[in-house]
Amino acid sequence: MKILVCISKTPDTTAKIAFTDNNTKFDTNGVQWIINPYDEWYALVRAIELKEADAATSIHLVTVGGADAEPIIRKALALGGDEAIRVNADSHDSFFIASQIAAIAKDGNYDLVLAGKETIDYNGSSIGGMVAELLDLPFISLATKLDVAGAQATIVREIEGGEETCEAALPLVISCQKGMAEARIPNMRGIMAARTKPLKVVEPVAAESLTSVAGFALPPAKAGVKLVDPENVDELVRLLHEEAKAI
């Protein structure tokens, strides 16, 4: 089985969110970059587990980004990817990025394309669905479990108020979230091996950008907390009812 895992570089979850250039650019000053947690913890680790169960599986990674994305790709290789492809382009447009991934996926004839459910920076949750449409493949979103037997996959996905189990024949595109796998950390052997694993850089295919970022804004600051005496919880309920009108 051939699996393609989409990997995106995002700011660390503790990164300070600030903007420069008249609020048009994310301030990367001092920011640590990580693999988008949904891509790493769920999509990639589940792919690795599938490979551990079936050694004939190969895992390719794809990222659309500049050379500064290479450290996080090496980390993904250290965790267990076999080879990686970086499409040399910087874009914030989901359709442009999905077009690049779809082109790679088409070339590589993958059985599974796995993506995280969203990135923690742009929160688009768009790439998986777009790639599926561009490849004319089924798309199973927000998956919490994935098993493969032969050419058939069984997936559990989130639905409103619960979950459903579905089956589909490969090839498929799946977006992954919590439940799929448990986070891992790369070991020394993996880190050493990752240095020599292939990381191919390709130029982007021609594709449109359908959207662009016009600017950013920060939410207004909170006014400050009103503390209530623990001996007087009635007062909290009164405030929530009369002042905040929340209950």
Added chain:
Amino acid sequence: MSVLIFIDQVDGHVKKASLEALTFGADVAAQTGTTAEAVIIGTVNDDLVDLGKYGVKKIHQVSGNGFNQFDSQVYVNAIAQVATATGATVLVFSNNVNGKALAPRLSAKLKAGLVSGAVALPETSNGFIVKKNVFSGKAFANIAVNTAVKIIALSPNAYKTTAIDGKAEVVSFQAEAATPKVKIVSVNKASGEVPLTEAEIVVSAGRGLKGPENWGVVEELAKLLHAATACSRPVADAHWRPHNEHVGQTGIAIAPNLYIAIGISGAIQHLAGVNRSKVIVVINKDPEAPFFKAADYGIVGDAFEVMPKFIAAVKKLKGVA
């Protein structure tokens, strides 16, 4: 020309997220001088005509064999046919579970720029710019949509529904059905509970509650307030609570009217998923807990002592014995 809103249904009912999408879509139609129309797939128990009170004029109902179960390919094919037939220039989805499966697919199919997680009406004085959540609720981005047809997936709980007088005309739409490739074999739903993303009130607890056996007070308060329950990540990781209750940067992002956090420290990753809540109440025994900085109301105290009093006070307010 029209604004076309996708009406999502769950077990034959139109949910709040879709009513928000309808109100939003009707307001976009008013803003752009077009009419609000909607598409629904499958049959529902609710009276669709009545949805006219959210401003939608005409509802196209796609039903029949091939549309009995959710499949993103089948649904998107049908929605695209309705979009073409109605000359839709803006399509509106809720950015809920099904919206996340459909809107991106449709965007790629129609080459229509998508803004997912939108929180406000588009700004149309100079182009078409939509404000959305980014950085997991820590900031907003204004996204310019540069295509003739635009798709907006509205963040749940971000736009208030308004009901006016009105009736919608319901017409059946004969859509060509694509062959479904995904087979649903079983469905597992927690019955009677309020879904987390739609809840007006969320009662949430963290590691401060010590163990799953202590969640009784959380559930009792939630029941009294018709609230959903949530938890912090370590609580879900330890399997004290199910994964689908985990809120935060790597869990579910929510924006209820009221978020009550019990024994949660308020780590930055937790706040990322809940800081769009309108009112935040924090109960924590540590006055230095970072959550107090993000809170509107707080009690510095032991949850095991405060919660029974909290429940008693709410019972008194609600007139429950």
